[in-house]
Amino acid sequence: MAKIVGGLTTSHIPAIGNAMSQKLEKDPYWKRFFDGYEPVKAWLDEVKPDIAIVVYNDHGLNFFLNQVPTFAIGCADQYENADEGWGLKTLSSFKGDAQFSWHLAESLINSDFDMATCQEMLVDHGLVVPMALMWRHLDEWPVKVVPLAVNTVQHPLPGARRCFALGKALRQAIESYPEDLKVVIFGTGGLSHQLQGERAGILDTDFDLQCMEKIIHDPEWLTQLSNTEIMEKAGTEGIEVIMWMVMRGALQPEVKVVHKHYHAPISNTGAGVLVLENTNDS
Numbered sequence: 183m184a185k186i187v188g189g190l191t192t193s194h195i196p197a198i199g200n201a202m203s204q205k206l207e208k209d210p211y212w213k214r215f216f217d218g219y220e221p222v223k224a225w226l227d228e229v230k231p232d233i234a235i236v237v238y239n240d241h242g243l244n245f246f247l248n249q250v251p252t253f254a255i256g257c258a259d260q261y262e263n264a265d266e267g268w269g270l271k272t273l274s275s276f277k278g279d280a281q282f283s284w285h286l287a288e289s290l291i292n293s294d295f296d297m298a299t300c301q302e303m304l305v306d307h308g309l310v311v312p313m314a315l316m317w318r319h320l321d322e323w324p325v326k327v328v329p330l331a332v333n334t335v336q337h338p339l340p341g342a343r344r345c346f347a348l349g350k351a352l353r354q355a356i357e358s359y360p361e362d363l364k365v366v367i368f369g370t371g372g373l374s375h376q377l378q379g380e381r382a383g384i385l386d387t388d389f390d391l392q393c394m395e396k397i398i399h400d401p402e403w404l405t406q407l408s409n410t411e412i413m414e415k416a417g418t419e420g421i422e423v424i425m426w427m428v429m430r431g432a433l434q435p436e437v438k439v440v441h442k443h444y445h446a447p448i449s450n451t452g453a454g455v456l457v458l459e460n461t462n463d464s
């Protein structure tokens with residue numbers, strides 16, 4: 183049976199990708215941010231997952247505004263990335279597991295989450311930056327990937343409550359897969375940031391830290407907030423935090439905190455990192 187070994191959260195800010203290609207990890211601006219990932223890398227090295235389900239949002243590379251699914255899942259054996267205009271280098275392709283993906287899609291659809299299924303999918307910085315943060319030190323990606331895209335770009339967006347429920351259905355989907363696979367779930371994006379309009383550049387560290395605490399110990403709290411309330415605090419792009427709720431929903435109600443780190447700002451954004459494990463095996 184497939185097993186969830188844990189969940190983690192990370193921002194996906196494109197500037198991080200460029201800092202990694204330019205090897206700026208020890209630069210004063212970046213050092214504290216990158217130091218926050220060393221325990222995550224050590225944990226991944228220890229638990230050795232076979233597959234990462236990366237919950238991310240596409241920012242216009244694969245889905246443009248003419249067609250935006252609310253929830254989409256990659257069902258391919260390979261995913262490429264491509265130049266999306268942030269100056270990011272394209273990295274080597276990611277191996278997928280189409281059979282596992284189709285199982286997840288079927289189970290999620292049976293649980294009333296009508297996923298779009300993508301047999302071709304270009305993955306953008308929302309997925310690539312988190313993958314590189316974890317594993318750029320290796321010659322090849324050590325895990326297969328299932329991209330799970332959530333619309334955080336074109337309104338109407340799904341809410342935190344719906345994303346949390348998707349996570350619960352995802353757990354059932356994973357745990358009903360007969361093959362022995364160790365699965366890690368990435369909740370990516372956030373935390374507070376706004377890249378556009380009059381409030382561009384706003385950031386709310388207190389709200390970010392509150393979100394991190396609540397997502398660990400009381401995730402239902404976020405399900406009570408509307409998207410408007412989240413965006414008032416966290417900025418229009420701060421709504422990306424709903425993707426952390428998918429990861430959290432897939433874990434048990436009580437979790438163990440393996441690692442927690444926060445650094446702001448990176449570019450325009452509050453960057454939060456969590457590594458969470460289930461507290462028991464059931």
Ligand code: DHB
Nearest residue numbers: 195196375448449450451
């Ligand atoms: C930034 C953050 C994002 O989440 C993103 O998708 C693009 C840019 C930023 O802070 O620069």
Ligand code: FE
Nearest residue numbers: 194371419422
């Ligand atoms: Fe983003």
